[in-house]
Amino acid sequence: MLLIDCPYCGPRAEIEFAYGGEAHIVRPAADVSEAEWEAFLYLRDNTKGVLAERWRHSHGCGRFFNALRDTRTDRFLAFYEIGTPRPETGEAA
Template sequence: MLLIDCPYCGPRAEIEFAYGGEAHIARPAADVSEEEWEAFLYLRDNTKGVLAERWRHAHGCGRFFNALRDTRTDRFHAFYEIGTPRPDVGDAA
């Protein structure tokens, strides 16, 4: 079981959370081409290493936040509120 540290409620079990996908992806303008819209909807980095992710504390405060998780080990390196810059943790291997 993963322990996720909600920035608003503190550490909780992973079963209280819902994964929200890759973080820091900007929605394109309304007048983009079909190819650009397709890339926004479906293409992700699939990083092997530290990835910025969105999470929602679904069975708690209900708020979204970001987390840095190493996809190789499932280890979390940082948790931070939406709208704040990504912390620098390097590759953190």
């Protein structure tokens, strides 16, 4: 079981959280082409290594936050609030 450190509530078991996809994805303007809208909806980096992810503490405070997780080892490197910049971890992105 993973231990996820909610920036608002502290460390909790992974069963309290819901994965929300890749973090820092910016919604395009309303007048984009169909190809740009398709890219926003479906295309993600699928990084092998450190990935910024969005998580929700669904069985706790209910708030969203971001986390850096190494997809090769499933190890979390950092947790941070929505709206704050991605922290530097020294790990390859």
